[in-house]
Amino acid sequence: MTSSALPKKLAYVGGYDWPRAPTTSSLKTNYRRLWKKLRVLDDPKAELVPDDLERMSGSLIPDNLWSALREHQFESLDQTYLEWARRTDGPVTVCAFVMMPSVPQGLLADWATDRGLDVVEGAAVPAGQGALIVPDLCNLVHRNLEGRVAMRAYLAELDGASRNILLGISSWAWTYFAQTSAIEAVVSDARSFASFDGDALAELIATHLGQDTRFKSADTGNDVVETDEDDALKDSYLKTLAARAYGCPWAALRLFDAAVKRQPDDDDDADQAKKEQGDDQATWLQDPAVPQLPDHIARASHFLLHTLLINGPLTMAAVKTVLPMTLPVGLPSALGRSGLVHEDGGKIAIQRDAYPHVRRILSEAGFPLDQI
Amino acid sequence: MDSNTNMQDLTRLFNDLTGWTVVQIALVVVLSFGLYQGLRLTLPRVAEHLPARFRLLVLNLIPLARLTLFAVAVFLIIPLVFNVTLKNFVLVLGGLGVALGFAVKDWATSAVAGVVAIFERPYRSGDWIRIGEDYGEVIDIHTRSVKLRTADDDVVTIPHARIWTENIVNSNDGEKTLMCVAEFMVAPDKPTGGIRDILTDVACTSPYLDWSRPVVVVMRNEVYATRVRLKAYPFELRDQFVFITDLTDRGRDALLGAGISIISTPEFGMENNGPNA
Numbered sequence: 001m002t003s004s005a006l007p008k009k010l011a012y013v014g015g016y017d018w019p020r021a022p023t024t025s026s027l028k029t030n031y032r033r034l035w036k037k038l039r040v041l042d043d044p045k046a047e048l049v050p051d052d053l054e055r056m057s058g059s060l061i062p063d064n065l066w067s068a069l070r071e072h073q074f075e076s077l078d079q080t081y082l083e084w085a086r087r088t089d090g091p092v093t094v095c096a097f098v099m100m101p102s103v104p105q106g107l108l109a110d111w112a113t114d115r116g117l118d119v120v121e122g123a124a125v126p127a128g129q130g131a132l133i134v135p136d137l138c139n140l141v142h143r144n145l146e147g148r149v150a151m152r153a154y155l156a157e158l159d160g161a162s163r164n165i166l167l168g169i170s171s172w173a174w175t176y177f178a179q180t181s182a183i184e185a186v187v188s189d190a191r192s193f194a195s196f197d198g199d200a201l202a203e204l205i206a207t208h209l210g211q212d213t214r215f216k217s218a219d220t221g222n223d224v225v226e227t228d229e230d231d232a233l234k235d236s237y238l239k240t241l242a243a244r245a246y247g248c249p250w251a252a253l254r255l256f257d258a259a260v261k262r263q264p265d266d267d268d269d270a271d272q273a274k275k276e277q278g279d280d281q282a283t284w285l286q287d288p289a290v291p292q293l294p295d296h297i298a299r300a301s302h303f304l305l306h307t308l309l310i311n312g313p314l315t316m317a318a319v320k321t322v323l324p325m326t327l328p329v330g331l332p333s334a335l336g337r338s339g340l341v342h343e344d345g346g347k348i349a350i351q352r353d354a355y356p357h358v359r360r361i362l363s364e365a366g367f368p369l370d371q372i
Numbered sequence: 373m374d375s376n377t378n379m380q381d382l383t384r385l386f387n388d389l390t391g392w393t394v395v396q397i398a399l400v401v402v403l404s405f406g407l408y409q410g411l412r413l414t415l416p417r418v419a420e421h422l423p424a425r426f427r428l429l430v431l432n433l434i435p436l437a438r439l440t441l442f443a444v445a446v447f448l449i450i451p452l453v454f455n456v457t458l459k460n461f462v463l464v465l466g467g468l469g470v471a472l473g474f475a476v477k478d479w480a481t482s483a484v485a486g487v488v489a490i491f492e493r494p495y496r497s498g499d500w501i502r503i504g505e506d507y508g509e510v511i512d513i514h515t516r517s518v519k520l521r522t523a524d525d526d527v528v529t530i531p532h533a534r535i536w537t538e539n540i541v542n543s544n545d546g547e548k549t550l551m552c553v554a555e556f557m558v559a560p561d562k563p564t565g566g567i568r569d570i571l572t573d574v575a576c577t578s579p580y581l582d583w584s585r586p587v588v589v590v591m592r593n594e595v596y597a598t599r600v601r602l603k604a605y606p607f608e609l610r611d612q613f614v615f616i617t618d619l620t621d622r623g624r625d626a627l628l629g630a631g632i633s634i635i636s637t638p639e640f641g642m643e644n645n646g647p648n649a
Contacts, residue, residue: 145626148573179583180576303579323579324618364422366548368583368607 005203006072007194010080013098013174016372017195021243022236029240033290033364060260060283061253065208069249070104073193074111080191081166085117085131094158096167096183096190098174098372101309102251102355103193108168109135123154131164138173138312144322151177155186171370172309192372195247198239202227204249205238205256218261218286237285244287245356254353259285290357291338300327301335302365305350305358308341309370313349385460386453393452404445411437419498428546431497435490435513442515478533482516485532489513494540500550500609502541503530509609523613549582549605552612554619557597559633567591567600570630574623575604580615582607597635 011017021029081095097108112119112133119133120126123140134140141151158165167187169177174190177183184190196204205215206225215224222235233239245252261284293301307323308314314322316332332348335341340354340361350358363369387393412434419430454460472480495501495518499510506528508520520528534540544550556571558564568589575587585605592599602623606615627634 144577145573145622148577176583180581180587307579322577324577324622325579366608368581 005197005199007196007200008076008079009194010076010097010191011194011372013096013190013192013372016192017197017247019195019197019239019242019247021240025236025240059257060209061257062208065204065253068208069204069253070107073107073249074114076193077108077111078115081131082115084164085112085115085133085166087131087164088129092161092164093188094161094165094167094186096169096174096187098169098171098190098192100171100192100246100248100251100355100370100372101350102245102248102254102352104250104352106135108133108166112166123150123157125157125161125163125165128163131166132161133166133168135168136312137167137169137177138310142311142314142318142322143176143307147322148181151181151183155182158186170309170312171372173312174372175368175370176310193248196242196245196249196252197247198233198236198242201238201242201249201252201256202233204253213283215260215283215285218284224285244360246359248355250352251356255287255356256285258353259287261286290360291340291354293338293361294334297328297331297334298365300325300331301340302362302367303327304331304335304348305340306362306367308348308350309358309362313344313347315347319348384455385463387451387455389453396452397449400445400448404441408438408441428496428498428548434497435486438515439487439490478531479516481536482531482533485535486513486515486517489518489532489535493546494535495542496546498609499546500543500612502543503534503538506530544609548609549585549607550609550612551603551605552616552619554602554616554623556600556602556620556623556627557594557635558600558627559635560593560596560598562633564591564598564600564632566630567627567632570626570632571600571602571623574619574626575602578604578606578615578618578622580606580608580611580618 077097081097084093084095099108109119112135117131117133118126118128119135121135121139125132140154141147158167171192174183202225209215216222217224217235217237220235220237222237224233224235224237226234228234241252241255245255303323303325304319304327307319311318311322319327332341332343336343340351340358341348342351343349359369415430415434419427422430450456454464489495490513495510495513497510497513500508501510501520503520506520506522508522508526508528510518511521511527512519517529517531520530522528558567568591571589572587575581581587582605588603590601590603592601602619604615604619606612624634
């Protein structure tokens with residue numbers, strides 16, 4: 001590829017380009033999902049892939065891919081914020097940087113620390129030079145009556161601040177606050193990472209993974225990064241993957257990693273010779289099923305997942321203060337077994353790998369979704 | 373002579389009714405009925421797994437399918453039984469009119485109202501409506517009647533003919549949400565500063581809230597109290613009662629916590645009422 005397909009600039013909130021899967025792919029997926037819910041259809045058996053494929057035990061994504069992605073996104077942040085953040089004169093503005101929950105935790109704080117900017121975890125706005133970076137607003141205010149009062153007080157403080165401020169906030173908390181508070185009156189500019197489409201994902205994968213390995217879609221049998229003479233992807237797998245990950249590259253790569261299947265290693269010479277022929281060297285991509293919630297806890301699970309997305313990681317005691325309902329005993333454990341949440345330091349949090357599944361589950365249940 | 377003429381007319385009106393014709397008619401009836409019952413059983417099951425916006429859409433296919441299947445069945449059966457000419461058409465229509473007018477007038481009125489209801493749509497499957505004193509979710513629309521499931525899980529069957537004479541109150545009118553109101557009666561002689569902010573916060577922190585809709589607090593002085601109405605929308609129709617409960621429960625606590633007196637009926641007009649007075 002001559003020019004990079006990776007997005008370079010941040011996207012304005014409200015103008016995020018949600019990747020769309022090809023229509024046939026969406027229809028097929030939704031049909032399967034509905035029929036599976038009705039217990040009519042089992043997991044589809046791919047006819048193109050060998051029978052003895054196994055999921056890989058470790059991750060296929062090399063560290064240098066994660067590093068390259070991180071560096072690329074840091075450069076996007078630099079382009080928009082670095083000069084503004086180092087400025088000590090001019091008008092004072094409050095900006096928001098909105099992130100999907102699938103973005104690695106602490107990314108904004110890491111960028112700010114790396115660039116030598118002031119980072120503050122608390123709700124105070126200390127005096128100083130240059131911009132102040134608040135890595136995660138969710139840590140400061142929750143969706144309860146006390147949180148609403150705290151939010152008003154904090155917005156008043158931001159409004160009277162004497163230095164530029166960059167608020168890091170999750171896309172769910174941003175949507176909630178934008179709809180129910182005056183945050184948009186205080187924040188003059190809100191942006192997020194631009195979405196990665198199929199071409200951008202193909203570039204990442206081809207650069208860091210595709211030199212030795214051919215990735216083939218289990219649905220079509222085609223190489224997923226192969227392009228035609230117009231540099232367009234021949235197969236729709238990566239376009240669909242970008243849509244399933246809502247344009248977040250970290251989520252897309254994790255889904256990609258989870259879909260990888262290979263034939264088990266075999267030392268037999270004859271098999272080795274077979275492997276040296278084209279198709280047998282391919283690594284297959286077969287998406288695992290979206291986790292299903294047991295019917296009797298589904299509704300309560302939806303509310304808990306929604307709450308965790310808005311408020312960030314919470315202890316069970318804190319969940320009770322933001323979710324005025326009695327949850328079934330053992331619900332976090334059940335969700336943990338489904339791979340949707342995990343416990344970290346006594347707090348329950350959405351499993352980042354599972355974020356696309358969680359958003360999809362909530363979307364199907366009709367819950368209000370994040371809008372960026 | 374007259375009876376012979378009448379007999380000939382009738383012979384020409386009807387086709388020869390052979391065994392095969394009867395089998396064909398039976399097949400059309402059985403297939404239409406079977407297909408309708410299949411859709412009636414399948415579509416609600418599918419709809420239950422869909423978000424509200426799609427659920428209502430799928431549920432509304434049922435009355436439309438019934439009407440279509442009925443029309444198709446009639447269209448197929450009539451040429452099998454009748455000798456279709458203009459004269460016969462007028463004759464049959466006249467006979468049918470007399471029969472409907474006398475024998476099944478009420479049924480016909482409701483059936484016609486049912487057809488009107490499908491197109492005019494005063495209610496659709498999945499809507500929450502009030503007819504007279506009955507309020508509930510439309511769970512089925514039959515040829516003659518509409519079935520509601522009330523909040524107490526009673527199923528009420530109401531003939532469509534009521535649309536000719538009564539107002540139909542439709543709370544959501546095909547939308548995926550509806551306005552819910554939680555009412556509070558507060559003491560009129562005490563300060564109520566901040567009451568709007570408090571109740572707005574209560575609504576905005578409810579997990580059932582549809583964020584994209586406005587939250588409004590309306591206050592009105594009445595004889596013994598100030599009536600405060602908190603209006604908001606849940607994102608799911610079926611959460612309306614639990615949403616109102618949540619607003620009422622936490623709203624009352626928040627008002628009491630802020631020192632605002634809530635009036636209860638026996639204490640109307642009395643001083644020092646309410647636990648925080």
